[in-house]
Amino acid sequence: MATVEVIRSALNGALETLVNHLLAMEENSDLDLQPLQEQIISLQICPLQTPLFLIFNDRNIILQHHLQGEADATLECDLTDFLNQDAATLQRNCKMTGNSATAEAFLRTLAQIEFDWEEHLSHYTGDLIAFKIGHGLRSFQSDQRKRRQDVRQTVKEYLQFEINLLPTESQIRNWSGKVDETSERIDALEQRLNALISAANTPPAEQ
Amino acid sequence: MSQSKKTIDFGFTEVPLDEKVKRVKGVFDSVAGNYDIMNDVMSMGIHRLWKRHTIELSGVRPGNKVLDLAGGTGDLTKAFAKRVGPQGQVVLADINESMVRVGRDRMINEGLVGNIDYTITNAEALAFPDNSFDLATIAFGLRNVTNKDKALEELYRVLKPGGQLMILEFSKVTSPAFAKLYDFYSFNILPKMGKVIANDEASYQYLAESIRMHPDQETLKQMMLDAGFDKAEYLNMNQGIVALHRGWKY
Incomplete structure (x- = not known):
């Protein structure tokens, strides 16, 4: 059981690195994380069992499965809705609790992300x-x-x-x-x- | 424990109580420059997973105040500083000046400034007021402390009510078959690697010996409860090569 948890922590770390790497690549975009500074979002994506806590700090996002105390806002949504990235769909289908301003700011930010991975890939592969x-x-x-x-x-x-x-x-x-x-x-x-x-x-x- | 005899273990040898601090300082002065690379080589990188899991379980949040005791080159400090944000604070404390210096340079080079303080302190006499920290960690450091009971009492004292202590430390391997393999690695391969990579066989021989002299999982848990912690538990990782002990002050 401990091994599974250690592996999950490692995967979480890898995901965190990937997300922040992608954000860094989008450094010139007008992605605004300012409203989310020092805020904690609890993200419960069905069918995943445990919530993922997102801590926003400067231009980094910290991902962790454990948190002392409560998150500022909690969002529950389906994986398909989450991947859809459409703010209107997310706001309609996600169950939001806690600080609604924080939750809405997060959904808006999520919808703003337009990652042109093909362009970045071309730097390495041609x-x-x-x-x-x-x-x-x-x-x-x-x-x-x-x-x-x-x-x-x-x-x-x-x-x-x-x-x-x-x-x-x-x-x-x-x-x-x-x-x-x-x-x-x-x-x-x-x-x-x-x-x-x-x-x-x-x-x-x-x- | 041979503290009643005024001697203490330094690896497999007995030394006078006040001698251990000097000898441990000598070991870490010697390995400080190659500490990170040696950790990666010795554990095949797995120490990063142990530390990552410790950080994950800490549940630390923006605004928290964290003590990274025996913080060395700052692996945990780096992660905690990102999590607590500008409103929080992380104190990297170590008895060894060389290690703090390496840690501080590393943090500055990575742009982590503003919410990290550095201090040289003895774990048995922490220079912080009572009820100061939300979280205290000591990773791979407790086994080098001369009077562990006193250090645990001090850690309890500086934690805020509701605060948590996390001790990440080498421990007793649970599987007898694996223990033999692990012993062979520790006493035959590890010191040789120390010689090749850091040109310091003796220090790595000490590291292997000090691991065997460290209290096992249940003993350390009881020591934490005896030091005043209201709840204590531990989690074995990789067959008990490492155990993460957690204690809470209510």
């Missing part, structure tokens, strides 16, 4: 290879998007077809009424039969 990698990834994303759309369309058409075969509400109500009526007539018939049996078993009156 333009051609960076373009090919970027093109490959874009094609992959496009294929995935198309596949998701196809699945969604197929399911939609299937359900529409099945819906046409299903009885309408009035048909169900009518059928249910007929069942009740049949049940009442069977009860009446049963009572009639019992009365006849009872009459047949009664001895005739002596004259």
